Amino acid sequence: LLSPFFFLMVSSQNISQIHSIKVAGAISDVIQSTLGPRSSLKMILDNQGRLIVTNDGNCILREIEATHPIACSLIELSRAQENEVGDGTTSVVIMASEILKITEILLKKGFNPNQIIGAYYKGLNRGIFFLEDQVTTDIKIENFDEIKKVVSTCIGTKLVSRFSRLICELSFKAMKNFGSNRRYHETKYFVKVEKITSGSIEQSKIFPGLMLEKDVSHPKMRRFIDNPKIILLDCPIEFKKGETLTSSFEITGRKQWEKILKMEEDHVIYLCNLLKIFNPDLIISEKAVSEIAIHYLNKLNISVLKRVKKSDNIRISKATGATVVSSIEDLEYSDLGKASKFVVKKIGDENYSFIIGKHGSFPCTALLFGPSRDILDEMERNLNDAIEVTKTILSSPKILPGGGASEMAIADFLLKKSEKFKNANFFVFKTMAMAFEIIPKTLIQNCGNSPIHRMNQLRNFHSHKGFFFGIDGKNGNIIDTRKTGIFDIYHVKVQIFKIAFENAATILRIDKIISGISPKNHNQDLTKGPKKY
Numbered sequence: 104l105l106s107p108f109f110f111l112m113v114s115s116q117n118i119s120q121i122h123s124i125k126v127a128g129a130i131s132d133v134i135q136s137t138l139g140p141r142s143s144l145k146m147i148l149d150n151q152g153r154l155i156v157t158n159d160g161n162c163i164l165r166e167i168e169a170t171h172p173i174a175c176s177l178i179e180l181s182r183a184q185e186n187e188v189g190d191g192t193t194s195v196v197i198m199a200s201e202i203l204k205i206t207e208i209l210l211k212k213g214f215n216p217n218q219i220i221g222a223y224y225k226g227l228n229r230g231i232f233f234l235e236d237q238v239t240t241d242i243k244i245e246n247f248d249e250i251k252k253v254v255s256t257c258i259g260t261k262l263v264s265r266f267s268r269l270i271c272e273l274s275f276k277a278m279k280n281f282g283s284n285r286r287y288h289e290t291k292y293f294v295k296v297e298k299i300t301s302g303s304i305e306q307s308k309i310f311p312g313l314m315l316e317k318d319v320s321h322p323k324m325r326r327f328i329d330n331p332k333i334i335l336l337d338c339p340i341e342f343k344k345g346e347t348l349t350s351s352f353e354i355t356g357r358k359q360w361e362k363i364l365k366m367e368e369d370h371v372i373y374l375c376n377l378l379k380i381f382n383p384d385l386i387i388s389e390k391a392v393s394e395i396a397i398h399y400l401n402k403l404n405i406s407v408l409k410r411v412k413k414s415d416n417i418r419i420s421k422a423t424g425a426t427v428v429s430s431i432e433d434l435e436y437s438d439l440g441k442a443s444k445f446v447v448k449k450i451g452d453e454n455y456s457f458i459i460g461k462h463g464s465f466p467c468t469a470l471l472f473g474p475s476r477d478i479l480d481e482m483e484r485n486l487n488d489a490i491e492v493t494k495t496i497l498s499s500p501k502i503l504p505g506g507g508a509s510e511m512a513i514a515d516f517l518l519k520k521s522e523k524f525k526n527a528n529f530f531v532f533k534t535m536a537m538a539f540e541i542i543p544k545t546l547i548q549n550c551g552n553s554p555i556h557r558m559n560q561l562r563n564f565h566s567h568k569g570f571f572f573g574i575d576g577k578n579g580n581i582i583d584t585r586k587t588g589i590f591d592i593y594h595v596k597v598q599i600f601k602i603a604f605e606n607a608a609t610i611l612r613i614d615k616i617i618s619g620i621s622p623k624n625h626n627q628d629l630t631k632g633p634k635k636y
Contacts (some may be wrong), residue, residue, distance in 0.1 A: 111313070116261055117616050118612060119612055119614050119616055120216060120610070120613070120614070121207060121210060121384025121608050122615075122616075123173045123203065123206050123613060124204060124206065124610075126171050126178060126221075127173055127174075127199065127202070127203045127205055127610065128175055128200055129174070130164070130167075130169070130174050130177045130178070130196060130200060131177075131196060131197050131199075131200030131201070132180065133163065133164075133166065133167070133271070133565050134163055134193050134196060134197070135159045135197055135545055136147040136549060137158040137159075137160055137163065137193055137199060137504070138160075138194065138424045138545050138546065138549060139247075139260055139545070139546045139549045139550070139576035140259050140260050140264060140576040140577050140581075141549045141550045141576060141577060142158045142549055143154055143158065143215075143603065144157065144262065145157060145163050147162075147163065147166045147385060148275070149166050150166075150168075153160050153479070153508075154477070155477075156262075156477060157262060157481055158260070158261065158262055158575075159192070159194035159261070159456070159485075159488075160181055160186040160192040160194075160196060161181045161182060161184070161383070162484060162569065164178045164181045164182075164192075165178065165182065165198070167182075172186075172410055172616065173610060175195050176609070176610065177199060177200070177607060180195055180196060180199060180406055180602060180606050181193075181195060181196050181560060181605075183439030183602065184489075184598065184599065184602065185612070188491060188492070188495050188592075188594065188595045189487065189488045189490070189491020189495070189596055190257045190475050190488055190491065190492050190495075190592070191595050191596075191598065191599045192594050194542060194599050195599045195602060195603050197541060197545060198538065198539075198541060198542065198599060198600070198603040199602075199603040199604075199606045199607050201538045201541040202223075202535075202538045202603060202604060202607040203607050203610060204538075204584075205534045205535075205538045206219060206534065206607070206611060208534060209530060209531065209534060212530070213556045214527065214530070214531075215234075215408055215527075216611045216614075217612075218527055219401075219531055219611065220608045220611055220612070221530065222527065222528045222531035222532070223535060223602070223604055223607075223608060224608070225354075225528070225602050226517055226520070226528075226531065227489040227534045227535075227600060227601070228518065228534075229516075230326060230513040230516060230517060230539075230600070231314075231600065231601075233254075233512075233513065234509060234512070234513065234515045234593070234596070234597070235501075235593070237570075238503055238509065238512055238570055239501045239502065239503060239505065239593050240501070240502050240503075240590075241500060241501055241502075242279075242496075242500050242501075242502055244439050244496070244497050244500050247275055249498075250271075250275060250493065250496055251268070251272075251275070252498055252588040252589075253492070253502055253588055253590050253591070253592060254267075254270075254271045254275070254489050254492050254493055255267045255271055255588075256273065256336070256494070256505045256589050256590055256591060257489060258270050258485060258488070258489055259490045259576070261477075261481075261484075261485040261488070261574065262481045263304075263481060263482055263485050263547065266304055266305075266482075269304070269305065269307060270482075270485060270489045271489065273307060273308070273469055273486060273489070274486065274489035274490045274492070274493040274564075275493055276310075276346075276467075277294045277309050277340045277467055277469060277490055278490065278493045278494055278497055280391065280620070287432050292464035293418075293421070293422075293467065294466065294467055294468075294469065294490055295313065295314070295415075295418060295466065295467075295468045295469070296468075296469045296471060296483050296486060296487070297314050297316070297455075297468055297469065297470055297471065297475070298471045298474065298476070298479040298480070298482075298483060299449070299450055299451060299453075299471065299472050299473075299479075300369065300451075300474070300475065300476060300479065301451040301472060302451075302472035302473075303472060303473075304471075304472060304473050304482070306470075306472040306480075307469070307470060307471045307472050307473075307482075308469075308470050308472075308519070309467050309468070309469055310457070310467060310468045310469075310470055311416070311459065311460070311465070311467050312442075312444075312452075312457055312458050312459035312460055312467065312468065313418060313419060313422060313457070313458040313466060313468060313470040314455050314457050314458075314470070315408065315411060315415055315455065315456045315457075315458075316455055317408045317410075317411060317454075317458070318447060318454035318456065319406050319407060319408065319447060319455050320392060320407040320408065320409050321397050321398075321400075321401045321403055321407070323406065324400075324401055324405075324406040324407065325384075325406045325557065326406075326446065326447035326448050327444075327447070328384045328385060328406065328444065328445040328446075328447070328605040329443075329444055330383045330384075330441065330442070330443065330444075331384035331441070331442055331444070331445045331453060331458075332381075332382065332383045332384050332385070332440070332441060332442065333383065333384070333385045333386075333387065333405075333419070333423050333425050333433070333439065333442060333445075333458075334378065334381065334383045334385070334386045334387070334425065334428070334439060334442065335387050335388075335391070335416055335419060335420055335423075335426065335438075335620075336386065336387070336388040336389065336424045336427070336428055336439075337388075337389050337390070337413075337427050337428065337429045338388070338390055338428070338429055338430055338431065339390035339391045339431070340345060340372060340374055340375070340378075340388060340391075340392045340393060340396040340400075341371060341373065341391055341392065341393035341395075342367040342393070342394075342561070343370070347496065351494075353394050356500050366507055367395075368395055370397075371393055371395045371396050371399070374396065374397060374431050374501045374571055375396055375399040375400055375403065377431050377432065377434065378400070378403075378431065379403050379405075379451060381434065381436060381439060383403070383405055383439065384405065384406065384445070385406050385407075385408070385445055386405055386406070386407045386616075387409055387411050387419060388407070388408070388409050388410070388417065389410070389412075389413055390409070390410070390478070390504040391409060391410065391584040392407055392628070398630075402608075403407050406426055406445070408456060408559065418466060418592070419440070419458065420440070421466070422440075422442075422458070422460060422466050423440030423441060423442050423458070423460075424440045424441065425438060425439060425440025426438040426440075427510070438628050442458050442459065442460050442474060443459050443460050444457075444458075444459040445457070445458055445459070445488040447594070448461065462578050463529070471483060471486070478556070491596070492592065495592055495594050495595060496592050498594075499592070499593065500592040501592070501593035501594065502571055502591065502592060503589040503590065503591045503592070503596055504570065504571045504584040504585070504589070504590065504591070504592060505571075505573055505584050505589035505590050505591040506543070506574045506575060506576060506582065506584050506589045507542045507543025507544075507546055507561075507573045508543075508570060508572055508573030508584050509570075509573075509591060509596050510539040510540065510541075510542045510543060511539070511540065511543055511562070511565050511570070511572075512565060512570035513536075513539050513600075514535075514536040514537075514539040514540050514562075514565075515536075515562065515565040515566060515570070517532045517533075517535050517536040517539070518533065518536045520532055520533070521536070522535050539634075540558065543561060543573065543574045544556065544558055544576040546576050546579070547579045549576075550574075550576065550577070550578055550579030550611060551579070552579035557574070557579065557580075557581065560581055561573075564581060571583055571584050571585050572584070573589065573590075575587065581621050581624055620636050
């Protein structure tokens with residue numbers, strides 16, 4: 104898996120596709136046990152020596168140092184799914200790998216890859232139309248209980264599943280904070296997660312404003328301000344340093360030294376007087392603020408936060424309407440921003456600054472409390488997934504039966520459709536149905552049950568009793584998902600099916616992998632051109 108290329112001595116048609124299928128299967132085997140509520144955990148030692156314990160598919164795959172192009176393609180597939188909808192990162196890789204495994208049967212029977220790909224797209228389009236037309240159900244986005252059932256299905260497979268209701272409430276409140284004008288594409292700017300290693304997990308909450316792990320720069324500066332006027336700076340408030348490190352000069356006497364100090368102080372006072380013109384209540388700078396500037400700004404009754412992260416400054420800018428200014432001399436009245444309150448509070452052993460705005464107009468901060476950093480990191484990953492799922496369900500309020508019921512519904516539909524063909528599509532549609540069955544089959548296996556008997560029962564249920572029957576991920580039994588409240592989001596499922604088949608189709612089109620770089624410890628005559636693998 105970690106070797107970039109394998110030299111194949113056997114000459115055969117479709118040998119490159121079969122090799123790619125083996126590599127995809129190796130990637131799938133890594134994360135297949137992490138699917139469902141009874142998933143296993145993976146302990147990862149990252150490149151910084153940090154230990155990570157998680158069952159998140161994307162988190163596991165991004166730590167794998169794979170150099171094979173097919174392996175990298177599947178890892179990128181999981182990352183794309185995470186960025187797009189926030190859920191299904193494990194399912195999409197498992198399904199893409201299973202599609203390739205099943206395709207190997209067709210390749211060995213002599214089917215052309217392009218013929219297989221064309222039939223795959225035809226079957227996928229018909230299957231998605233079938234889901235939308237007969238299986239989907241609309242929900243009311245104002246009803247928290249209905250959204251909770253959908254988000255709980257996502258969170259129920261995570262490490263913090265016992266706190267699924269809390270995570271659901273946090274994600275719903277975070278998205279509700281956007282108000283009527285929801286800007287879903289800017290979620291990362293308007294929902295910030297802060298982790299505090301103290302207290303219990305149940306204390307976690309959504310704070311309607313911004314929180315910075317900073318205290319005011321002077322103990323006598325105001326820590327509570329109503330309706331503050333805010334200036335954001337991307338420049339220091341101190342004497343301008345030389346352009347190069349080689350700048351030097353010689354001091355011959357005390358008066359000359361005092362003159363230099365007076366010049367520095369006069370320049371800092373000049374900058375403070377420029378800021379005084381705009382009468383701000385709070386100044387936030389990404390750079391340093393000298394002690395002289397802090398002294399004079401405190402006399403002017405202006406609070407200062409220094410060395411703030413650039414990402415936080417951008418978030419404050421979007422929230423308050425302020426403009427981040429790179430030079431104090433260029434500051435204008437239109438660059439100032441406004442907030443509702445500025446408060447400094449002590450939580451645990453640290454002081455935190457809060458910038459509070461009106462509901463629906465300001466970003467929010469998710470305060471996560473927990474006993475250790477590892478648990479908080481996993482909670483942050485799970486909360487981010489829940490927020491993305493909530494965002495998706497609010498923008499596209501359609502749901503499907505969960506527990507593998509949607510996959511089995513498409514599989515049953517494709518099996519029935521295949522009977523109407525008398526050409527190659529007969530075989531391709533049947534293999535597609537087998538690929539869709541991998542999700543409920545994996546759920547059964549992760550519960551410790553034998554999939555053969557349960558899968559036969561599930562096929563029988565879908566053929567005669569309807570398509571709402573799936574697998575209970577906690578015990579591997581067959582259930583009616585409508586009664587247990589296990590649902591998946593239509594948009595997430597369609598995204599999984601589409602990009603899994605598209606990725607598999609792309610890999611099947613590769614008929615040769617050519618290395619333009621000679622392997623290590625292997626002398627190659629470059630005049631003969633690149634080797635084919």
